[in-house]
Amino acid sequence: MKRIYVVIVTLFISNVNVSQVGIGTTNPSHAAMLEVSAISGTDYKGLMPPRVATQTERDAINATSIDSGLLVFVENTGTFEIWNGIFWETIYTLSTQAQTLAFQDFDTNLSWNYTVTPAFYNTAGDIWDTVASLGSGTSAIDLVSGYFLGCRDLNNPNGGGNIFHEIAFVNVAVSGVVNARIAFDYDVFEFDNGDDVRYELFYDDVGQGQVVLINGAGDYSEEGTLILNIPGSVTNVRLTLGIIQNGDADFAGFDNFRVYGQ
Ligand SMILES: [Ca+2]
Ligand SMILES: [Ca+2]
Ligand SMILES: [Ca+2]
Ligand SMILES: [Ca+2]
Numbered sequence: 001m002k003r004i005y006v007v008i009v010t011l012f013i014s015n016v017n018v019s020q021v022g023i024g025t026t027n028p029s030h031a032a033m034l035e036v037s038a039i040s041g042t043d044y045k046g047l048m049p050p051r052v053a054t055q056t057e058r059d060a061i062n063a064t065s066i067d068s069g070l071l072v073f074v075e076n077t078g079t080f081e082i083w084n085g086i087f088w089e090t091i092y093t094l095s096t097q098a099q100t101l102a103f104q105d106f107d108t109n110l111s112w113n114y115t116v117t118p119a120f121y122n123t124a125g126d127i128w129d130t131v132a133s134l135g136s137g138t139s140a141i142d143l144v145s146g147y148f149l150g151c152r153d154l155n156n157p158n159g160g161g162n163i164f165h166e167i168a169f170v171n172v173a174v175s176g177v178v179n180a181r182i183a184f185d186y187d188v189f190e191f192d193n194g195d196d197v198r199y200e201l202f203y204d205d206v207g208q209g210q211v212v213l214i215n216g217a218g219d220y221s222e223e224g225t226l227i228l229n230i231p232g233s234v235t236n237v238r239l240t241l242g243i244i245q246n247g248d249a250d251f252a253g254f255d256n257f258r259v260y261g262q
Pocket of ligand 3: 029189190191192220248250
């Protein structure tokens with residue numbers, strides 16, 4: 001009798017798992033057709049609803065009477081909206097919206113100007129440049145998108161050397177916002193001992209000290225988004241980022257440098 005019970009339960013669970021979908025989990029809630037896990041390896045992630053830039057884009061969805069319950073987030077109004085079969089109703093309006101003060105993604109957002117030392121070069125696989133790819137075998141650099149600041153074999157005779165390669169962003173006025181932030185994405189692959197990434201913030205042109213972001217050792221890889229809080233007393237803020245790296249199969253990409261606040 002006990003054995004039969006176990007078989008029946010096993011069959012039931014199998015059936016549940018086939019008809020339900022789990023993303024990031026093999027054990028979705030029995031009450032859910034779809035469960036999205038917040039855990040991705042050692043990271044935590046959220047659920048992103050479909051986003052449109054404006055209500056004009058929202059209206060282009062062309063929802064009808066059979067689409068009640070459809071959800072969308074409208075970015076420029078900060079509204080999370082649901083379709084009631086006739087028109088869109090606002091479920092919630094954000095009380096605070098971030099505003100971008102400067103942005104450099106090396107693609108379409110180019111408002112945060114910068115200088116580089118040494119000058120950009122891209123010769124025979126030695127790369128210190130804005131690129132869409134660092135070449136074959138570099139698919140690990142995947143956190144970046146489109147063009148990005150690429151580094152490969154920086155210790156070279158083609159414009160580089162055993163020196164920190166630095167990108168220095170210009171000052172951005174943050175006095176018009178509160179809760180100012182600087183953020184950028186980094187993706188570093190197999191940095192060895194001596195391969196390092198460091199950055200420094202400048203508050204009203206006063207350096208706040210160099211901070212080691214990546215201390216390479218034993219083919220160390222890391223990717224992520226660094227978010228830095230700027231004190232409310234600061235009027236102008238800027239950022240420098242330095243990378244030192246030599247041969248071997250190691251390389252790095254940086255993207256989406258931005259200053260924002262509310
Ligand atoms: Ca980019
Ligand atoms: Ca990566
Ligand atoms: Ca390496
Ligand atoms: Ca190296």
